[in-house]
Amino acid sequence: MRTVDRYPEGAGAEGVLAIHDARTVTPPEIVLQGSMILLGDAQRILERLPTASVRCAVTSPPYWGLRDYGIAGQIGLEATLPQYINRLVTVFREMRRVLRPDGTFWLNIGDGYTSGNRGWRAPDKKNPARAMSVRPDTPEGLKPKDLLGVPWRMAFALQQDGWFLRSDIVWEKPNAMPESVKDRPTRSHEYLFLFSQREDYYYDHLAIQEKSDGDGRPRNRRSVWGVNTEPCREAHFATFPPALVEPCILAGSAKDDYVLDPFFGAGTVGVVCQRRGRQFVGIELHPDYVNIAARRLANLFAKVTTHDYHAA
Numbered sequence: 028m029r030t031v032d033r034y035p036e037g038a039g040a041e042g043v044l045a046i047h048d049a050r051t052v053t054p055p056e057i058v059l060q061g062s063m064i065l066l067g068d069a070q071r072i073l074e075r076l077p078t079a080s081v082r083c084a085v086t087s088p089p090y091w092g093l094r095d096y097g098i099a100g101q102i103g104l105e106a107t108l109p110q111y112i113n114r115l116v117t118v119f120r121e122m123r124r125v126l127r128p129d130g131t132f133w134l135n136i137g138d139g140y141t142s143g144n145r146g147w148r149a150p151d152k153k154n155p156a157r158a159m160s161v162r163p164d165t166p167e168g169l170k171p172k173d174l175l176g177v178p179w180r181m182a183f184a185l186q187q188d189g190w191f192l193r194s195d196i197v198w199e200k201p202n203a204m205p206e207s208v209k210d211r212p213t214r215s216h217e218y219l220f221l222f223s224q225r226e227d228y229y230y231d232h233l234a235i236q237e238k239s240d241g242d243g244r245p246r247n248r249r250s251v252w253g254v255n256t257e258p259c260r261e262a263h264f265a266t267f268p269p270a271l272v273e274p275c276i277l278a279g280s281a282k283d284d285y286v287l288d289p290f291f292g293a294g295t296v297g298v299v300c301q302r303r304g305r306q307f308v309g310i311e312l313h314p315d316y317v318n319i320a321a322r323r324l325a326n327l328f329a330k331v332t333t334h335d336y337h338a339a
Contacts, residue, residue, distance in 0.1 A: 059285060062297065064309045066317045068100055069289040072310045073121040081287040081308060082127055082229065083279035087135040087267050088115055088290045091177055092142065092163045098313050102290075108166040108175065112184050120188060122289055129229045132190065132222040133275040135198065135267065136181055138214075141165040141173045178218040185222060194221040197251045198271055204256075219252070219271065234277040248274065259293045259319070267295040273303070280305055294320025298327060 057065070057075045065072050089096065089103035091111045096103070102118075105111040119132070126132065142165055165171060186192045196219040203215035236245040252271065259266040272295055280286055282304040288296035291309030293316060300307040301324065311317050 059306075059308065062300065062307045064291060064294070064297070064311065064317055064320060066311060066314060068312055069102075069310045070118050070121060073118065073125055073289060076125045076287075076308065078124055079127045080285060081125055082130050082281070082284035083133070083276060084122055084126055084130070084287040084289070085133045085272055085275045085279070085296050086288045086290045087292070088118075090137040090139065091175070092139055093137070096313055100312060104163070106163060108163070108177070108180070112177075112181055115181065116184050116188050118289060119185060119190075122287065123190070123224060125287065126224065127229075128224055129227070130224065131193075131228055131230065131275075131279040133279065134181070134185075134220045134222065135217060135271070136178050136220075137217045138177050139175050141169050141171055141175060178220070182218075182220050185220075189224075190222040191225065192220065193223055194250060195219075196221065199251055199253045200256055201253055202255045219275075221275075229279065229281075231278050231281070235274040248278075259323075266293045269295055269299050269302075272296055272299045276300060276303060276305060291320055292316050294323050297324055301327070 055075055056077060057063075057072070059077065059080055089101065091103055091105065091108060093103060095101075102114060103111070105114060119134075122132070142163060165173075166175070169175070182192055182195070198217045198219050200215050200217070203213065206213045232247055235248045237248050238244070239246045252274070254268050254271045257266060257268045276286055276296070276299050283306065285306045285308060286296060286300050287308045287310075289310045291297070291311040294309060297307045297309050297320060299305075309320065311320065
């Protein structure tokens, strides 16, 4: 990697360039220079990234009605579920321009239950972090206690917008959080969807082969992935686990390719890219998470050299 840059005070990571909101960047188009963390709104920054510049996109956007991140412009607290889905479809439509024509898009998105029109959510005694003081109303057409079905609504909306929906992967969580429910099974899975822009695309199936249960010979990867959740001490909640991200990056990119995460969070996609010889572009709205990601990458990799791009 070439240089280490960061924003703001804190740390960066080897080859990581942190820019404060792309709206302040001149000229309008952001030139990719090694791995980058871009602080700002995903839609606005994507509009300034070069066309067909990344090979693969891997992301997990904020889930609807799950958490208030306390920052203006955040995704996830839209008044209605269609507004949430439409907003993400718009972001991913712009991301499609940035993705190479043979590129793939891997999307992890979680589900939830209707609120019963309560504007809050009580803490679960087995999971206190689930408490919220703000919560969207029950979507029109659904009933109290209904499963929202967000992942498939999102997948079908993206399919309708022109993406090829190629696979639904079940992320099975062996260490799933307990729930204090007695009238349904405890949820222990999420979905990971694979999308492409066309019928033929880059997909290295050999890079993610698994051993067969019988003779242990290599076989094509199956569509149920057992991966433990992993906490992030600084973020105070479970983050995108590297073991879930790694197969996506290995199958969807080659060494030195650019991988994009428009909702970078604590930087797991960047961590896997660094380990696997890929470059990355991470976009994150919240300055605190930019700092967390930069410190996390710096702690895992080389000593950093810092440059302030606040006024770039």
